[in-house]
Amino acid sequence: METQWVGEYRHVAMDKRPRKRPRLTWDVPPLAPPRVIPTVYHGQEVLYGASTNHLLHSYYSTGVPSPASPPWRLDDKDGHYVFAIGETLTPRYRILSKMGEGTFGQVVECLDLEKTEAVAIKIVRSLRKYREAAMIEIDVLQRLAKADISGTRCVQLRNWFDYRNHICIVFEKLGPSLYDFLRRNSYRSFPIDLVREFGRQLLESVAFMHDLRLIHTDLKPENVLLVSSEYIKVPDYKFLTRSAKDGSFSKNLPKSSAIKLIDFGSTTFEHQDHNYVVSTRHYRAPEVILGLGWNYPCDLWSVGCILVELCSGEALFQTHENLEHLAMMERVLGPLPQHMVIRADQRAEKYFRRGLRLDWPEGATSNESMRAVYKLPRLQNLVMQHVDHSAGDLIDLLQGLLRYDPAERLKAREALRHPFFMRDRRRYGYSFKGFKRTCSNSFGWTW
Numbered sequence: 001m002e003t004q005w006v007g008e009y010r011h012v013a014m015d016k017r018p019r020k021r022p023r024l025t026w027d028v029p030p031l032a033p034p035r036v037i038p039t040v041y042h043g044q045e046v047l048y049g050a051s052t053n054h055l056l057h058s059y060y061s062t063g064v065p066s067p068a069s070p071p072w073r074l075d076d077k078d079g080h081y082v083f084a085i086g087e088t089l090t091p092r093y094r095i096l097s098k099m100g101e102g103t104f105g106q107v108v109e110c111l112d113l114e115k116t117e118a119v120a121i122k123i124v125r126s127l128r129k130y131r132e133a134a135m136i137e138i139d140v141l142q143r144l145a146k147a148d149i150s151g152t153r154c155v156q157l158r159n160w161f162d163y164r165n166h167i168c169i170v171f172e173k174l175g176p177s178l179y180d181f182l183r184r185n186s187y188r189s190f191p192i193d194l195v196r197e198f199g200r201q202l203l204e205s206v207a208f209m210h211d212l213r214l215i216h217t218d219l220k221p222e223n224v225l226l227v228s229s230e231y232i233k234v235p236d237y238k239f240l241t242r243s244a245k246d247g248s249f250s251k252n253l254p255k256s257s258a259i260k261l262i263d264f265g266s267t268t269f270e271h272q273d274h275n276y277v278v279s280t281r282h283y284r285a286p287e288v289i290l291g292l293g294w295n296y297p298c299d300l301w302s303v304g305c306i307l308v309e310l311c312s313g314e315a316l317f318q319t320h321e322n323l324e325h326l327a328m329m330e331r332v333l334g335p336l337p338q339h340m341v342i343r344a345d346q347r348a349e350k351y352f353r354r355g356l357r358l359d360w361p362e363g364a365t366s367n368e369s370m371r372a373v374y375k376l377p378r379l380q381n382l383v384m385q386h387v388d389h390s391a392g393d394l395i396d397l398l399q400g401l402l403r404y405d406p407a408e409r410l411k412a413r414e415a416l417r418h419p420f421f422m423r424d425r426r427r428y429g430y431s432f433k434g435f436k437r438t439c440s441n442s443f444g445w446t447w
Helices: 052-061 128-147 178-184 192-211 297-312 322-333 338-342 367-374 379-386 391-401 412-416 419-428 431-443
Strands: 093-101 105-112 117-124 157-163 166-172 224-226 230-235 250-254 259-261
Touching: 093 117, 105 166, 117 128, 128 157, 128 166, 128 192, 178 224, 178 250, 178 297, 192 259, 192 297, 192 412, 192 419, 297 379, 297 391, 297 412, 322 367, 322 379, 379 391, 391 412, 391 419
Parallel strands: none
Antiparallel strands: 093 105, 105 117, 117 166, 157 166, 224 259, 230 250
């Protein structure tokens, strides 16, 4: 079957859930590059349909003059670095495209002129608190790189430097995030055997960090990147009908299941303060909302939410305020334990009636909020709606990862020994290969 590039996806406005700030990697074309710079579309390198290697080769064969320092410019009002496509960050890195933007700063794709390879550079805002956070992230990345000799678990730090009052962190260039892939695939879920492989790698990365006494605190599909951007097109059996023999009902799957963790800007050491709010809303553990303090288990709650999203195509808890979030948890997982409710801090007491029962639906802010909660099924039913096999094992694993009490929640290495991962590894030897075999047998296609 032919191989395609994710960068070829047709843009469709279909984002169903608000985010702190939309990603730019595939959505917004970069600024028009100078004539001597290879053309870049949607954050992906394209030179007359060529690969990255072709792009780099063509760049050096055009006789581009040696890089010169760009003119000095004031930062924008938020402290972001202002640049133009084709300029350099130090004489070594030439900017090819803008890949993304967040509260921390911007990410740009650059050509490393010294090593002749494409890299991703995180340009941190010039404000003091972001510079300090960047230095902490660099410390974490260096610790991870020192312990992860194979470089297969977390994104690799290539270099870092301070440029015009902006900390710049140089990373290996990876593919799209799992969230981006889902969104560009019309939120069609991944096959369960691919979810199994993603989950295994994710838990191995989390266990690796926990062994180093590090807590990620911001695990979400946006922070799990595919190593490769390549994908393949396969029939989508959920939409396949006898009349649709032309293959129009199909979906895309990544050609490689290899993933890596990114974004260690919020990573915390075990000995640091654990009483402030962490995690992106949809993946935030109950102990964080209740103000009970948090530790390693908050990462495992996030992993459970991610696995549900990969299976269903949508975030499990699509909410933006605490009471509704807790009501959704109770709808999906059952009542919160009384001993956690009683220990909730003063800020969380207002979410409960007489300190015992969740103030729901009485405290709902709108009828729309109530409908959002009541439409959610129980966890078992939700999994059964989307998983064709291994549903029982997956439900049992999720019940261990999504236990309210962090002391009872599965640890990363315990989760890796769960039958959900062990049974099919014995059956197939490698889960993704098992899925390939299924496609070949069902549709007469081979990969």
